[in-house]
Amino acid sequence: MAVAADAAAPVRATRRVSRRVVVAAIVIAWLVLFAALRGQQTLALAAADLTDLHRWFNSVNDSIGASRNSNPLFLYFFNEIRLVIDNLVTFIQSLISQPGAGRPVPVVGWLGVVALAGYVSWAFGNIRVAALAVAGFVFLGLQGLWQESMDTLALTLSAVFVSLLIGIPLGIWAGLSDRVNRAITPFLDFMQTMPTFVYLAPLTLFFLIGPASATIATLIYAAPPAIRITAHAIRSVPATTVEAAESLGSTRRQTLTKVLLPMSKRTVVMGVNQTIMAALSMVTIAALIDAPGLGKTVVKALQTLDVGVAFNAGLAIVVMAIVLDRVTTAAGDRVEAARKRGAGRFTKWRRPLLMAGGAFAAVCVWMSHTYVWAARFPGDAGVGGAIARTADSVTLWTQDTFGGLTNGTRDLITTALLNPFETLLTESPWWLVGVVLVAVGAVLGGWRAGATAAVCVALLVATGVWSDSMTTLASTAVATLIVMLLGVVAGVWMGRSPLVDRLIRPSLDAGQTMPSFVYLVPFLALFGATRFTAIIAAVVFAAPVTIKIIADGVRAVPQVTVEAATAAGSSTWQIITKVQLPMSRSALTLATNQGLIYVLSMVVVGGLVGAGALGYDVVAGFSQGQLYGKGLAAGLAIVLLGVMFDRITQAAARRTTSAPGPRQAGH
């Protein structure tokens, strides 16, 4: 592989061509060796078999459980954390969702919450998002899910609050110091790619069953975006501004508080947005350890395969996500606008208006505290039931209409694409696949990426679930391929037409925030319990990000270039293939990277619908004590796959584009 890397490095002009040739050569060599060595040293492990490592994980887990009442680490550390977080959540719950403080209803009833949501959105955003917030929250009530929604909101707010409390200082530190940044990045990667199912059961061991564990599970997933984006924000403050401040005699602290923080405020707000979205996407999974709220409704409905009710609750999560997303985005824009504009004449009018609005909101809160009609949401007007029935009949109709067609597609993709690829990966000797991965990594991403791949391959072998990893890798690769195809088609379309963009974007948002548990049942009906079902579920989740990134990339191609090509007589097809796609290559690489990471994050969900392999191992580890260690190992394997591909694609992106493209923090 060193030879391959060297061969690829020198002559700049022919570099891309030669790299392609080298990769092709590697693949051909792999196929030849596969034919000769098929079925040997595949490291296959049966579903119930364990390795020593897995048993060791089990024993660690057991000994923690056995000593939790005597261990000082528990008594003085974990228990204290649990107490603080438990109290925080219960406090917020008693404010908006659960009867508390000796009252039969929460302190603030629905009218108060709606008024506050509207007022806060208006104060930090604008009047349009305020209207959206009010409409959205009222809709939650009309769905008949007011209390569940407020429970979800309470949990989300607590998790986001603690995430920011930890994340913003850490992010600032990482923004100021390269060393800290380098040190925490692997941990953040780990926190985001490790499947939640893996740490759900151990969390209840450390923090007991209840809101604290659910909040901490959410927190682990939601804090990294806040840290990353804050660090990114601090870093992107122009160096000249900082130097100017320093030359005027600012101390470090003054530079931070007077220059760096104010200038990065807008990006930090974006981090808050991403953290909220991440927290909301954990709602259904946290319900598996008794987290209150909408997730519970979804999970319960699935026990009886009640698609309608699950969809109704899922829709509530989507509505909440859209409201919170738009409000925080508007808040970010306002911060930006205010920074640019400075003190204008608007401020004179704004203050009295804000005070009047505040007084009105306060009255609403008081009424909702005092009067029953304003405290309990009055009826649901049958909206929830109607949504559930409609979802049910649409699902039934889809199943009846497309049943045969979908099986055809499934069988075609499975036999033509998935099976050959899976056979190649799982039936080649492990060392052969390892060498191929390292070599391809080195050719595409340079020696550093090659070294990362080598470490990841070694660790994958050590986890004892190599064969399952390769099965998962095959499905993941096919899913990513489909995601990229969709991404290019829809992304280019959206990038070229703002109208299409406006039409498609809401369904992309829904695809990202609708809990995957909701569409599992209809997909099972359409495609059966198969690997293909898992692939489709992953595509639904991953395609939106990819499409959005590619659309942004295509839109960023200078209009002048496109016009020049049109003037030169290029057809639309030529413009797309010769101008717009090549010029947005960095966006394409980023889209592949994000598509793959998102697909990997759905591996566990895939395990619930027939994908087997790593996803099943993780789910099994969560369900059965003796498989706990294996589940943990499988979770680690997913992380390793993620790290390996992230590093290779990132390095490849840096090598193919001399000028860095638009950096998309936080996706």
Place this chain on the structure above:
Amino acid sequence: MIGNFITQSRPARRRAAVAGLAVLGLAAVTACGGAKVGESGSDKAGGASGKCGTFNLAINPWVGYEANAAVIAYVAENDLKCQVTKKDLKEEVAWQGFGTGEVDAVVENWGHDDLKKKYITDQKTAVAAGATGNKGVIGWFVPPWLAKEHPDITDWKNLNKYAANFKTSESGDKGQFLDGDPSFVTNDAALVKNLKLNYKVVYGGSEAALIQAFRQAEAKKSWVIGYFYAPQWFLSEVDLVKVNLPAYKAGCDADAEKVACDYPEYELDKIVSKKFADSGSPAYDLVKNFTWTNEDQNLVAKYIAEDKMTPEAAAKKWVDANRAKVDAWLKKS
């Protein structure tokens, strides 16, 4: 410590806030009115607990369990005036909760000898509280249309004859045998191997996957064979037919690698935490005395799963119709 801090500061803060709001909003409010919170008797606070106190009941994620739990919770709340806290948890996590005091009772347990060893024998945080009266059947099932058209399929010896019909995109050139949720007790991989069946075990990964597969198979007359169990609400929708494996004899499943016989019939039982058993709570006596039949459970499960009643309403309906049984549970033993 910190908890006290938060709760202490809250009333004071609220009072100040309310006072402020009251001044601001007085004019607006005099116009409207309505019942005030806490004014009428209609708001029944949950605090009216008798000597029973709090009863933490785990809810494992299947409807049959939910039926047991709903009835026990209903009786505990209405007859014993307990404050019942239901916790939605998977088995493994629920058993963990015995030691930490978060869970008092699991009211439908399927075997789980590994968990019994860990928590009852080794950690001594849990104790068995007797059978629920339900008989658990685990086995291999086919949709009714298939058993009707090919009656000999219910004998395992004929399974190889039909293997080709069960082929799917997941099973290669073998027949597919569908397995479900990983928390289920299964020997299927060993069974296929030891009975020399030309099948591949495919892991559906969830109960939803199994039910959906059987539901589709019956509707479209397609071929599916897989793992299932009774009592289960879905059987009242599609009455799956059991395939007879070599009969179970005591000890024939002792070696997990060499199993070549059917699953035993499970005596489903109840597990409670040691603390709860020693507490003298009337809820413990209720859990201990609780027994009913598969028909009883199926009925309540049907109310919940198909008639879409809330668990409380379903429990009330059954309890009202079966007062004698409930009274027997409430008698001091």
